[in-house]
Amino acid sequence: MVEPSDELKISKDRSECDGCDTQCACNATHDLSPPDTNLTTGPEISNDADRRNFLKQATTITLGALSLTVLPWSRDNDDGKNVGGGSATPIVYGFLVDTEKCIGAGKCLTACRVENDVPEGYSRTWVERYIHYKDGRVEVDRVPESGYHAAGLVDIDSELIDRSYFVPKLCNHCEDAPCNQVCPVHASFTSPEGVELIDTDSCIGCAYCVQACPYGVRFVNPNTNSADKCTWCYHRITQNEKPACVEACPVDARVFGRLDDPESELNRRLAKVPHHVLREHLGTHPKLHYIGLSGEVN
Amino acid sequence: MDAAEFIYPNDPHVAWSIMIVLYPYITGLVAGAFVVSSLYHVFDQQVLKPVARLALVTALCFCMFATLPLLLHLHHPERAFNIMITPNATSAMAGFGFIYSFYMLLLVIEVWLVFRPDIVERVNTNHGIRRWVYLVLSLGVPRITEQSLKIDRRLIRILAVVGIPAACVLHGYVGFLFGAVKANPWWSTALMPVIFLISAVLSGIAVLLALYVFICWRHQVAPEIECLRTLVRYLWIALITAFSLEALELIHMGYEAGSEWHILRTLLTEKLAVSYVLVQVIVGSLVPLVLLSVAVIAKPSRRMTVWIACIAAVLILVQVFAMRWNVVIGGQLFSKSFRGFVEYRISWFGREGILAAAVVLMLPFIALYGANRVLPISTADDH
C-alpha cells in the first residue's frame, strides 16, 4: 500500500478525534463506540432503543448543523448548500461518479482503507478499468491500490486499443436496498438521510445481506465478525465533511452531496449530462449515479 | 464477445459454507420423513406401518440438529436469538426461528403422544433408574385409559394434518431464502421453493428406506416387502417429479439465455462438471431412475427389490446433497461481476470444516440410535 498522502493523514487524524462534548455528530459517533468498530461502521448503535435515540440525536445534530451559517464545505460547493441549508424537508444524500473524469489514480482506495480501517483482502470501494481492444475484446481489471506503475504492471500498447476508462465502485445506498430487506435482525438499516448502515452490535453475521447485494460491495469483516461495507463515511458526512474518497480524488470524479437540493453541485452536474445507475433492472434504485457509463459496465 | 475474467474484490470470500449446504439438507430430511409418517397417520396407508414410527422419530432426530449448522455458520452465534427478539418482517430469514420452533414443538408433542402407551408400559415394567427415566418421559402420568388413548389418537391425527403444511412451509421456506435473492441468477427463480420441497420429500423417503433396510438387516429379519415396494414407488414418483422440475428450470434458463446465461453455462459445464453433471444428474438421478423403474415396473424378487431399493436410496441421498451443494456453493462460485469465477476452499478442521460437517451429519443418527434404545422405534423388534 502506498503511504497515505498528506490529505489522507488529515483524514485519519480527523477520524481519531476524541469527540467533543455533547452537541455534535462527532460526539454521537465517538461516544457510542470504540474507535475501531466505529471506523468500520460509522456510528455504532447498540440496540433498537439506542439506535432510535441515536437516529433522533443524529437528525437533531444534522439539522442543528444545517443552521450554522459557516459550513466547512461551502468553499467546494460554491452555493454553500450541498450539505446544509436548514430546510425542514428531510436530507437525502446522493453520490455521483464521473467516469469521464476518473484517471484511475487510486487515491480514493487508500483513503477509504485508512479512514475506515478496512482489512486487507476486502474492499469498501474499488476502481475497475475497462479496456476495449481493437480486435473487439473487452478486458476488465482493477486499479491496484498502489497505482498501476507502483504495482509493476506493464503499459498496454495504445495502438492496440480503441478506448479505455475507469469505473469506481462503492455502495449504491439503494433506496430499495435488498441488503436491508433481507437482514433478519434489523442490523442493516437506513439512516434518516437515506444512508444504508450496519449496526455491528446486533449483526448476527449470517451474511444474507452479502448474498443479497447485487453489487458485491458487502463482506463480513473478519475483525468485527459483522457485515461491513461503504457508509459514504457516515461519521464524516454527519460532521459536514466529505467522504474520504471524495476528498482524496484529485480530479473530482467522485461527488457527494444532497439529492434533495436542486442547487447542489451534485444535482447541477447530474442535470447537464445523461447519467445512469448500475443494474437498473433490479429495481434497487441506487442513489449512486454514474456519468459516462458504458453498456458493458454492470 | 466474452470479457476476460474479472471478479469483484469481496467475492473470493465465499460467504456461505458447507454448513449452509447441510442446513437445507437436514431440514429436507425432516420434512420428507415427516411426510411419510403422515401418509400413515393421516392418509391411513396401513402398508407403511412398519416405518411410521421410524419416520416420525427420524424427523425429530434430524430436526433437533437442524439449527446446529446455522449456529456453526453464524459469525455471532451468541446473538442468534436476535432473530426472534428483533425480527425484521421483510426478511425471509427472520421467519426461521418461529417456523422452526413451531415445527419442533409439533414434532415433540406428536412423538410423545405416539409413544405414550409404550412409555407408560415401561414405567410399570422397569425398576430403579430406568423406571425413573420412563416416569419423567411420561411427564409423571403413568396411566392410560381407553378414553385417553382415543383423545391421544385424535390429537396425533390433528398434529399430523397440521404437520404436513408445516413441513412444506419449513422446507419451501428454505427454498424461498435462495429463490428470492435477485442478485443471484443461479438462485433467483420462483421454482426454487418447489424444487427444494420435492427434493426434501425425495431425500426423506430415501433415508427411511435405507434406515429400514439397515435396521432389518441388523435384527436379522426380512423387511416387509409390501412396505418396501410402496416406499420404492413413492421414491420413484418423487424422483421423477424432482428431476423434471430441476430439468425444467435449467432448460428454461438456457432457452431464455438471458444476459447471465453465459456465466451459468460455464458454471455448469466446467466448475460444477463433477458435482452437477456427474453426481447430481448421472449417478444421483439417472441411475436410480433406471433402477427404480425396474423395481416398480418389472416387480423383481424380494431379494432383488431390497438391493435395488438400497442402492437407489443411497444414490438419491448423495444426489440431494449434491443438489444442495450445487445450489449453495455453486451460486457463489461466480463473481457478481458475472465475468469470472472464485474458488471455494474447504478445510478439514475448524467450525465450518469437513470434520465439523461430518459430525453434524452423524449426530441425528446417533440420536436415533439412542432413541431406539429407549423406545420401540423400529417395528423390526416386533418380528
Ligand code: SF4
Ligand atoms: S449497493 Fe448493496 S450494500 Fe449498498 S445499499 Fe445497495 S444492496 Fe445494499
Ligand code: SF4
Ligand atoms: S450479516 Fe448482519 S447485517 Fe447482514 S443480514 Fe446478517 S445480521 Fe443483517
